[in-house]
Amino acid sequence: MSEASAHPTGADGLGGGENGDGFLAPLRLVWQQHPATVTAGVLAVAVQSILIAGLLIHRQRGMRAEQQLRVSEERYREVVESQTEMVCRYREDTTLTFVNEAYCRFFGKDRSELLGTRFLSLIPTEGHADVMATIDRMIAGKRSVSLEHEVLRPDGSVGWMQWDDYPIYGQHGELLELQGIGKDVTERHRAMEELRQSEKRFAGVFRGSPVAIAIVRQSDGRLVEVNPEWEKFFEIGREEAVGKTPVELGLVGSRDSDRKFREMLDAGEPLRSLEQQVTLRDGTTRWMGLSTELIQLDGEACFVVMSRNITEQRAADEARRGIARSSRLALLGELTASIAHEVNQPLGAILSNAEAAEMLLSRGEASLPEVRQILADIRRDDLRASEVITRVRALVGKRETRMEPLDVNDLLESSMRLVAHDVQRRGVVIGRDYTLNLPVISGDRVQLEQVLLNLLLNAMDAIKGVSLAHRRVMLRSARHGPGTVEISVTDNGHGIAPEKIDRLFDSFYTTKESGMGLGLSLVRSIAEAHAGRVTAENNASGGATFRLVLPTLADP
Numbered sequence: 001m002s003e004a005s006a007h008p009t010g011a012d013g014l015g016g017g018e019n020g021d022g023f024l025a026p027l028r029l030v031w032q033q034h035p036a037t038v039t040a041g042v043l044a045v046a047v048q049s050i051l052i053a054g055l056l057i058h059r060q061r062g063m064r065a066e067q068q069l070r071v072s073e074e075r076y077r078e079v080v081e082s083q084t085e086m087v088c089r090y091r092e093d094t095t096l097t098f099v100n101e102a103y104c105r106f107f108g109k110d111r112s113e114l115l116g117t118r119f120l121s122l123i124p125t126e127g128h129a130d131v132m133a134t135i136d137r138m139i140a141g142k143r144s145v146s147l148e149h150e151v152l153r154p155d156g157s158v159g160w161m162q163w164d165d166y167p168i169y170g171q172h173g174e175l176l177e178l179q180g181i182g183k184d185v186t187e188r189h190r191a192m193e194e195l196r197q198s199e200k201r202f203a204g205v206f207r208g209s210p211v212a213i214a215i216v217r218q219s220d221g222r223l224v225e226v227n228p229e230w231e232k233f234f235e236i237g238r239e240e241a242v243g244k245t246p247v248e249l250g251l252v253g254s255r256d257s258d259r260k261f262r263e264m265l266d267a268g269e270p271l272r273s274l275e276q277q278v279t280l281r282d283g284t285t286r287w288m289g290l291s292t293e294l295i296q297l298d299g300e301a302c303f304v305v306m307s308r309n310i311t312e313q314r315a316a317d318e319a320r321r322g323i324a325r326s327s328r329l330a331l332l333g334e335l336t337a338s339i340a341h342e343v344n345q346p347l348g349a350i351l352s353n354a355e356a357a358e359m360l361l362s363r364g365e366a367s368l369p370e371v372r373q374i375l376a377d378i379r380r381d382d383l384r385a386s387e388v389i390t391r392v393r394a395l396v397g398k399r400e401t402r403m404e405p406l407d408v409n410d411l412l413e414s415s416m417r418l419v420a421h422d423v424q425r426r427g428v429v430i431g432r433d434y435t436l437n438l439p440v441i442s443g444d445r446v447q448l449e450q451v452l453l454n455l456l457l458n459a460m461d462a463i464k465g466v467s468l469a470h471r472r473v474m475l476r477s478a479r480h481g482p483g484t485v486e487i488s489v490t491d492n493g494h495g496i497a498p499e500k501i502d503r504l505f506d507s508f509y510t511t512k513e514s515g516m517g518l519g520l521s522l523v524r525s526i527a528e529a530h531a532g533r534v535t536a537e538n539n540a541s542g543g544a545t546f547r548l549v550l551p552t553l554a555d556p
Contacts, residue, residue, distance in 0.1 A: 108154030159186035212307040346381035415452035439552035462493030492543040
């Protein structure tokens with residue numbers, strides 16, 4: 001120790017050679033005298049320096065973290081504010097702590113008006129309990145929930161919102177607040193409500209309809225539902241019917257009916273007034289008028305099949321067709337003389353022309369032009385006789401209605417030809433007053449000829465007691481109004497008794513001793529079947545006029 005104190009060197013770190021001793025001498029002296037104290041002081045300074053450096057580093061990190069947090073919050077706010085969906089945060093008691101611009105815009109309030117208030121004030125009172133129960137369930141379960149509820153719009157109307165809410169917890173698991181993301185679903189709710197109302201109305205109509213209705217699945221033809229009227233009509237209970245096809249229930253017995261049913265399913269097109277015969281459990285048959293509509297039911301294509309019992313209607317139609325045929329036969333009896341005359345005329349002409357040709361040939365005097373003319377006359381008369389026979393067969397035969405475009409004046413003339421001989425025999429003068437270029441009508445020629453024949457014969461019967469010199473019947477055609485033409489038959493007889501005029505067109509009502517009372521009834525039926533009408537009236541100058549008004553096919 002004494003040697004070290006006597007010979008200090010620069011190697012101890014505190015001294016330097018000969019030139020530095022003056023400056024370092026006091027430090028060397030302190031070091032030599034108090035080495036422990038110096039060492040402790042140096043260590044203290046080092047520790048403090050380290051602590052200060054640590055604090056500076058911690059502070060810098062804190063500042064960096066705060067900076068990052070601010071940046072993060074600004075980004076979050078930018079994202080939230082740019083959302084079209086509504087975002088809010090709230091406390092457990094529904095007090096709002098944050099709302100975005102979309103939220104403010106929906107409720108028509110500033111952010112300052114909303115923050116610190118309870119969003120329950122924006123919900124109708126009757127919905128408060130459900131909302132609070134949902135919040136309690138969300139907190140208890142510590143999970144997100146979805147809910148929809150009504151809200152009060154700024155204009156006082158009630159809308160609907162859908163919310164996805166979740167709780168936000170702190171680092172130690174404590175509940176900080178709750179956040180919700182919502183959107184306006186008012187239109188969707190309105191559409192759903194309309195659909196519910198529509199389904200409710202459909203169900204009401206379906207159950208209470210007096211028409212038998214069944215819902216049939218298009219994919220397999222099985223019944224999905226039937227209404228009470230269907231059960232009553234087919235005498236099959238709902239429990240038995242649902243899940244089966246009409247074929248399995250024995251309602252469709254023939255192959256043709258089965259084919260039509262399959263075609264309906266495959267086509268997927270609605271049907272209108274399809275007539276179908278069905279067989280009931282007791283073996284009886286009925287006729288149904290079927291109409292269908294294709295709908296979507298729970299995402300599946302189904303036919304709504306409406307069935308109407310037309311059995312009586314079919315029987316009535318068949319009876320009416322029988323009456324019409326009987327009437328035609330009766331009419332034919334009255335026309336026999338005219339028809340015989342119409343047929344005899346061309347036949348006589350054919351015979352005369354044939355004899356003339358034979359005579360010319362036998363004499364060797366026949367020239368080729370004369371023979372050609374005779375053959376042309378024979379051909380013309382043959383066609384005329386054939387036409388008369390064809391019309392008679394059409395009048396008598398059992399045929400379906402055949403609608404075609406008809407010229408009104410041509411129709412009048414063809415009818416006149418059938419009664420030409422009768423007109424001549426009775427000494428009646430038929431006047432004609434036709435309007436030219438009338439629009440054509442759509443009708444069945446034979447049926448309309450039958451109408452005109454009835455009216456003409458009635459007119460000639462009406463003037464039976466009139467002196468021969470004054471028996472006149474006027475036949476007219478004219479435009480009646482937009483889209484209609486009128487045919488009138490006027491006689492100068494004694495007119496119709498006022499008390500009988502309203503019953504003229506009733507079935508089995510007649511003013512003639514030998515009449516059946518079917519002619520004018522059939523006239524009215526045919527007119528109505530052609531979307532027209534027939535009326536009768538007395539003329540101021542005497543006699544009566546019958547008017548037939550028919551719609552035109554096209555009015556140029």
